[in-house]
Amino acid sequence: MIFLKLILTNLLRHRIRSLISIAGIAFSVAAMLTIVTILQGAVGMFSGILSSDSQIIVFERNVSDLFFSNVPASALAEISTWPMVQHADPVLFGVVTSSDHPIITCFGITASDARLRKATWIEGSRGNFAHEPNDVVLGQRAAEFLHAHLGSSVAIGNGTFHVAGIVKTANGFEDGGVFMPLAAAQSFFHKPGASSVITIKLTDKKFAEAFKQRVKASYPDLIALEDEEFTRSYSQFKILKATAWTVGGCGLILGGLGVANTMIMSVFTRIREIAILRVNGFSNAQIATMIFGESALVSVFGAIMGLLLGTALLFILKLIPALHGYVDVTIQPLVVLIVIVLSFLTGVAGALYPAIYAMRVRAVEALRFE
Amino acid sequence: MTPASNNTSKLPVVLRADEVWKSYDDGAINVLKGVDFEAVEGQTVALCGPSGCGKSTLLHLLGGLDEPDRGRISVNSVELNRHRSRIRLLRYEIGFVFQLHNLIPDLTLEENCLIPTVAAGINRSSALARLKDLTDRTGLSHRLNSRIQKLSGGERQRTALCRALMNHPRILLADEPTGSLDEHTSSTVFQLLLDIAATEGVTLVMATHDRALAARCDRLVEMHDGRIREPQHL
Numbered sequence: 001m002i003f004l005k006l007i008l009t010n011l012l013r014h015r016i017r018s019l020i021s022i023a024g025i026a027f028s029v030a031a032m033l034t035i036v037t038i039l040q041g042a043v044g045m046f047s048g049i050l051s052s053d054s055q056i057i058v059f060e061r062n063v064s065d066l067f068f069s070n071v072p073a074s075a076l077a078e079i080s081t082w083p084m085v086q087h088a089d090p091v092l093f094g095v096v097t098s099s100d101h102p103i104i105t106c107f108g109i110t111a112s113d114a115r116l117r118k119a120t121w122i123e124g125s126r127g128n129f130a131h132e133p134n135d136v137v138l139g140q141r142a143a144e145f146l147h148a149h150l151g152s153s154v155a156i157g158n159g160t161f162h163v164a165g166i167v168k169t170a171n172g173f174e175d176g177g178v179f180m181p182l183a184a185a186q187s188f189f190h191k192p193g194a195s196s197v198i199t200i201k202l203t204d205k206k207f208a209e210a211f212k213q214r215v216k217a218s219y220p221d222l223i224a225l226e227d228e229e230f231t232r233s234y235s236q237f238k239i240l241k242a243t244a245w246t247v248g249g250c251g252l253i254l255g256g257l258g259v260a261n262t263m264i265m266s267v268f269t270r271i272r273e274i275a276i277l278r279v280n281g282f283s284n285a286q287i288a289t290m291i292f293g294e295s296a297l298v299s300v301f302g303a304i305m306g307l308l309l310g311t312a313l314l315f316i317l318k319l320i321p322a323l324h325g326y327v328d329v330t331i332q333p334l335v336v337l338i339v340i341v342l343s344f345l346t347g348v349a350g351a352l353y354p355a356i357y358a359m360r361v362r363a364v365e366a367l368r369f370e
Numbered sequence: 371m372t373p374a375s376n377n378t379s380k381l382p383v384v385l386r387a388d389e390v391w392k393s394y395d396d397g398a399i400n401v402l403k404g405v406d407f408e409a410v411e412g413q414t415v416a417l418c419g420p421s422g423c424g425k426s427t428l429l430h431l432l433g434g435l436d437e438p439d440r441g442r443i444s445v446n447s448v449e450l451n452r453h454r455s456r457i458r459l460l461r462y463e464i465g466f467v468f469q470l471h472n473l474i475p476d477l478t479l480e481e482n483c484l485i486p487t488v489a490a491g492i493n494r495s496s497a498l499a500r501l502k503d504l505t506d507r508t509g510l511s512h513r514l515n516s517r518i519q520k521l522s523g524g525e526r527q528r529t530a531l532c533r534a535l536m537n538h539p540r541i542l543l544a545d546e547p548t549g550s551l552d553e554h555t556s557s558t559v560f561q562l563l564l565d566i567a568a569t570e571g572v573t574l575v576m577a578t579h580d581r582a583l584a585a586r587c588d589r590l591v592e593m594h595d596g597r598i599r600e601p602q603h604l
Contacts, residue, residue, distance in 0.1 A: 002481050006474075279472070281460040362435075362436075
């Protein structure tokens, strides 16, 4: 109890300094949580596009980005006939532009695609899709920023398209995207007969391994991965995640430097107090525990404040219309745990030098100058 | 030799310094120059001498707060040569009282006094019972929850005395314990120190400038220029 009070007393003795330190950790944690959650949400949404009513994705081996993948129509035709395949849906990804929006994701799909089947049709109906080559279906958000409605014309890239429907989907990328008939997309993106990926739903998930082996044997240039495998191994996702953790980690290091500064000042300004504790029998371990305890408290308070701040920030970002659907505020418990552990370790690391310094305080020298 | 010294001559030596040398600033300032000193169980010893003669340094060495350049320090017949024994020494065998009370200002009287028990891992109920006993005897029992800033100089020094005795040390080292008090308070606190030392049976070694107070001790040791000139038994 006294031990805890010694720790708390020192934090309360320099309230402003302690608060600045806590704020440093809090902003670092909030930044890390926000960045990691947004990017993981983005990764999750992109994965969701691929795994919509499917278990396996087939794409060109060794491509750095799925936008560069070419799966020939012949492969689609043959794979569709394999007995273990319930259905195979080609998707051609492309990026188009409009006057105000430099990047709009375009999905070249067939009418039977799960994305259209699962979507809520706000205007038009699935039966109207792909009746005309220049028909497009817009996600709700895309319709908003393109100021389009059913039957209107929209200028996308070098073409003008007729809006055959507007759908609402839970996925931010899809909701801000344009759905084109596959053939029209192949023509528009100059990829005749090709798709970027084929999404596969098997008759039974137990055939997954056999399916992958068969793709490998039949199409050496293609690769089949289960959804989870793809999410784990896709290089773009890896880069995004690594970037998120690195940027967040840098934030935490800055927060840790703040803690270190606070703890150094804390030790320097109470050398006499440490000397008194020494004279009264405190060991090095007890002195160090006190210093680490102080930094751990700063870190824990900072982490809690940071989590609250980060969560609030994510909710605010979600409310911004331009980001609607892109920000997934589902904070994963694992991310929270990692953030707390990292902030705790940062705080402890920040207290390392001050603790060593405190352990070296010689009572006789500190007390000599009375 | 006085009767008192005859009585103490058969008691065990609890503190001993053998040919102890100590210097500062890489040998530029020689503070102790071959000091031999010993104190027996239950004895009260006053170290007298001018400022800078080495009284405080000797106390620090005897209490394990510092190490001699040469010579040996023994407490209860155990030589202080290892860090671990120093921690044990400060926790259980020796209590310190300084000229300035050296209390932690943000803590209460009770919390300050419990610090040595926290260091030693003594359970709280035992510690509180001991604290009650000591504060009753020093007249501080009504001030337990007072912060140090609210205490008078005499109360602070009595608090420091209670803290020094919390873990039942057998030796009490006091460095000018009444040096910052007025004459009346000084005399009161000094007598309290002697009374408690007597009832607890601790060996008290005290540095002081005040010869009138020193005269109340069993023994007076005169120090000059880093040496013990001649021990006087009172």
